[in-house]
Amino acid sequence: MQAYLARRFVLLVPTVFGVTLAAFLMLHLTPGDPVAIMLGEFASKTDVTRLRRDLGLDQPLVMQYVRFVERAARGDLGTSIRSRRAVTAEISDRFPSTIGLTLAAMLLAISVGVPIGVIAATTKHVAVDSAAMAFALLGLSMPTFWSGLLLILFFSLKLGWLPITESEGIRALILPAVALAAPAAAVLARITRSSVLEVLRQEYIRTARSKGLVERLVIYRHAVRNALIPVLTIVGLQFGGLLAGAVIVESVFARPGLGRLAVSAILARDFPMVQGVVLVVAVMYVFVNLSVDLMYGFLDPRIRYQ
Amino acid sequence: MSSAIPQRSAVVLMWRRLRRRPVVAGAAMVLVALVVLAAAAPYVAPYDPFILIPGGTLHPPSRQFLFGTDELGRDIASRVVYGTRISLQIGFVTVGISLLFGTIFGLLAGYYGGRIEGAIMALMDVLLAFPQILLALAILAMLGPSLTNAMIAVGISGVPVYARTARGVTLALRSMDYLDAARAQGAADLRILLRHVLPNMIPPIIVLATAGMGISLLVAAGLSYLGLGAQPPAPEWGAMLSEARAYLRNAWWMATFPGLAIMVVVLSLNLCGDWLRDFLDPRLRT
Numbered sequence: 001m002q003a004y005l006a007r008r009f010v011l012l013v014p015t016v017f018g019v020t021l022a023a024f025l026m027l028h029l030t031p032g033d034p035v036a037i038m039l040g041e042f043a044s045k046t047d048v049t050r051l052r053r054d055l056g057l058d059q060p061l062v063m064q065y066v067r068f069v070e071r072a073a074r075g076d077l078g079t080s081i082r083s084r085r086a087v088t089a090e091i092s093d094r095f096p097s098t099i100g101l102t103l104a105a106m107l108l109a110i111s112v113g114v115p116i117g118v119i120a121a122t123t124k125h126v127a128v129d130s131a132a133m134a135f136a137l138l139g140l141s142m143p144t145f146w147s148g149l150l151l152i153l154f155f156s157l158k159l160g161w162l163p164i165t166e167s168e169g170i171r172a173l174i175l176p177a178v179a180l181a182a183p184a185a186a187v188l189a190r191i192t193r194s195s196v197l198e199v200l201r202q203e204y205i206r207t208a209r210s211k212g213l214v215e216r217l218v219i220y221r222h223a224v225r226n227a228l229i230p231v232l233t234i235v236g237l238q239f240g241g242l243l244a245g246a247v248i249v250e251s252v253f254a255r256p257g258l259g260r261l262a263v264s265a266i267l268a269r270d271f272p273m274v275q276g277v278v279l280v281v282a283v284m285y286v287f288v289n290l291s292v293d294l295m296y297g298f299l300d301p302r303i304r305y306q
Numbered sequence: 307m308s309s310a311i312p313q314r315s316a317v318v319l320m321w322r323r324l325r326r327r328p329v330v331a332g333a334a335m336v337l338v339a340l341v342v343l344a345a346a347a348p349y350v351a352p353y354d355p356f357i358l359i360p361g362g363t364l365h366p367p368s369r370q371f372l373f374g375t376d377e378l379g380r381d382i383a384s385r386v387v388y389g390t391r392i393s394l395q396i397g398f399v400t401v402g403i404s405l406l407f408g409t410i411f412g413l414l415a416g417y418y419g420g421r422i423e424g425a426i427m428a429l430m431d432v433l434l435a436f437p438q439i440l441l442a443l444a445i446l447a448m449l450g451p452s453l454t455n456a457m458i459a460v461g462i463s464g465v466p467v468y469a470r471t472a473r474g475v476t477l478a479l480r481s482m483d484y485l486d487a488a489r490a491q492g493a494a495d496l497r498i499l500l501r502h503v504l505p506n507m508i509p510p511i512i513v514l515a516t517a518g519m520g521i522s523l524l525v526a527a528g529l530s531y532l533g534l535g536a537q538p539p540a541p542e543w544g545a546m547l548s549e550a551r552a553y554l555r556n557a558w559w560m561a562t563f564p565g566l567a568i569m570v571v572v573l574s575l576n577l578c579g580d581w582l583r584d585f586l587d588p589r590l591r592t
Contacts, residue, residue: 018432023444030448037450137580141573143524145531145547146565153558240437247439248528252551263532266447274447282436 004297008290015286023279024068027271028061037269038081054079055272072279078272082265087276090261095280098257101249102242104173105180109242110235113185114228117192121200121227122219132189139186144245148179148252164253176253180245184238191234195227202226229300236292240285323585333577340571344390351384355541364557374559376549382559385541386567392542393523393571396457400522401515403461404468409511411465412472413499417480427473430466438463442525446534453542456535460526464518471514475507509586517579520572527568543568 027034035051036043055078056064071077077087113136120132155175156164163172199205200223208218247259258277265273324331343350352372353359362379365371373382411430415423433441445459479485479502488498527544529535536542538549543564550560 014428015431015435018428019435022432022436026444026448137573137576138569141520141576142569143527143531143544143547143565143572145528145544146561146568149547149551149554149561149565153554153561157555241439244437244439244443247443248531251532262443263534266443266534267451269447269450271447274444278436278440278444278447281440285437285440286435 005294008293008297012286012290016283019282019286020069020072020279021065023275023282024065026275026278027055027057030271034271038271051081077276077279080265080270080273082268082270082273087272090273091258091276091280094256094258094261097255098243098246098250098259101173101176101180101246101255101257102239104177105184105242105246106235106239108177108181109184109188109238112181113188114192114231116185116189117231118196118219118224118227120189121193121196122223129193133193136186136189139182140190142182144179144183145248145252147182148176148249151175151179152253172253172255176249176255179252180242180249183245184242187238188231188234192227192231195230196223199223199227229296232292232296232299236289239288240281243281243285320585324581327581330577330581333574333581336570336574337578340390340394340574343387344394347388347391351381351387353381353384355380355385355388356539357381364553364560366557367559373563374557376546376560377553377557380539382546382563385546386543386563388541389543389546389564389567392453392536392540393527393568396453396460396526397519397523399457400461400464400526401519403458404464404518404522405511405515407462408465408468409472409504409507411469412474413476413503413507415469416473416476417495417499417503419480423473426469430469433463433466436463438521439525439528442529443534446529451534451537453530453536453540456526456529460522460529463525464522467518468511468514471510472507475510476503479503479506513579513583513586516575516582520575520579523568523572523575 030037035048035055035057039047039051052058056067059067075088077091079085080087080090083090116132116136120129123129123132152164152175155162162175200219205218205222208222209215213221246257247262249255250257250259251263258281262274262277264270265277324334357380359375359379359381362371362375362381364377365375365379367374371381371383373386375381376385411426415426436444441463442456442459445462446455449455449458485498485502488502493501526535527542527547530542530544531548533545533548536545538545546564547561550557550564553560
C-alpha cells in the first residue's frame, strides 16, 4: 500500500506542474497585450508600465513562472485589477458557498443516481429499466440553467415553497443543488447500471447463486459492492464537472460564489482574478481525483499491486 | 475493430435496425427537422426574429404568438426557429475543431510513439486536468467574450477526448500485419495514416462526435447564458434564457421554450449517439 501511495504522489508532480503552467501561461497566450486589454484603450503610458512591472511582465518568462508558483504556494495569487483586493481573499470569501453547493449536489447525485442504476440493472421488469434509463437520458440532456429556471418557476413562484432571492442557509441550497445534481445523477445511474450488469455476468456470481445464496444477498453482498468500485472513479470525475457547473447554476440562482466571481472577472478582463479561480478549481479537481484513486486502491487490491 | 461493411448494406442494415427502435428513429427525424428548419427559417418563422411588434410586449402564448412574445415584443417562436441556425453552427464548428485537432494529435501520438507521443499526451493530460466548462471559461477569458470565441473555446476543450480515442485506435493498429505490408510496399507514413489507419477510426469517432455535439451545445449555450457567448439581440437559445430570468415572475413562456428547444436537440443527439454506439460496436453494448 505504501509503494502505491508513493507512486500516486509521484504521478501528481507532472500534473500539478502542467496545471500551474497552464494557468500561468493564460496571461501570455492571450492574443494582444493583456496589460493594454486590462487597462482599456485610454490608459496612460505610466499606468501601463506600472501594471507591467507589478505583474512582473518585464522579467524573463522562466523567472515569472518560478515567481508565480512560489507565490501561489504561499497563498499569494496577486491582486485583482478591478477590486484592488488580494485574489486569495476574494476567492476565500466566495469559496464556502461554491463548495457547499458542489458537495450538496454530489451527495444528491450519488444518493439518487446509484440506487436508480442498481434498480435498473437488477429489476425483472423491462418497463422499470426503460423508465429509469429514460429518466437518466432526460437528466443528461437538460441544461442546468434551464432546469434551474423551471425549478424557480414551479417551486418558488407557483408553489411558494422555497426562496429565490436568499443565498444563505439550507433552504436556499435545495433548488440549486437539484439543478446541478441532475446531470451527474444521470451519469451515475447509467454507469452504475452497466457496472452492475457487468459484475452479474462474472463467475463468482454464478458460484454465489449455485451455493444457494438468496438473490438479495447475491446482489447486495457480491454484485453491488464490486460494481461500485468503477462508479467511484466517475464520482471523482463528476466532482470537477459539478464544481465547474456551479459557475452556471450560481448565476441562475444569484448565489455569490466562485463562478460568479469568475464570470465577472472574465467580463472585466481581470486576468489575475481569472487565473486565481482557474488555478484553485483545477488544483482541487486534481486532488479530488487523487483521493478517489487512493480510495480505489484501498478498495480494490488488484489495482494496488499492478 | 469491425471489418469494413460494404457501404450500401450498412445503410440498409441501419435502416432495418432503426425501424425496431421508433424512439431513436424519432430522434433522428428531429435532427433532420433541425437542419430543415435552419435552412427554411425565413419561410417557417411567422415573424422577423428581431422586429419589435408594436403593443406586443410579454404576450402569453396564443394562436397569434405560438410561444408568446418577449419583453421587447419579439415573437419567441420565430426566435427559437432562427436559433436553430446558431445551434447548428455551434454544433458543427465546436465538434469540427475538437475532431480535427483531436484526430490529428491522436494519430501522430499513436503512430510515431516516443517523444512525439509523450509531448502530445502530456499536453492532453494537462487539458484533461481541467473540468471541461472550466477549460472553456479559461480559454474564453484569454480570447474575450463573443460567440465565435465561445465556439473556439468549447472546441478546444473537447480536443483531448478525441485525441485519446484516436491514439487508442492507432496503437491497436500499429502492429497489425496489413500496416507492415503497406510499409513493406513502400507506402509513405501519410498514406498509411490516411488510407489504412484513419478509416478504422471513423466508427468510434462518429459515436464520440454525436454524443460530444450534445455536450458542446450544452456548454456553448451555458456560456451564452452567462453572457460570455452569443450577445443580444442574437436569437441564441442560451442567451434568450438569460434574458428570460428577469421576467420569470410575469412571463414563464420566455424561460420555457428556448430551453425546451435545447433539451429536445441534445436529447435527440444523445439517443442517436447511444444507438450508434451499440450499432457500430456491439461489444460496448450494455
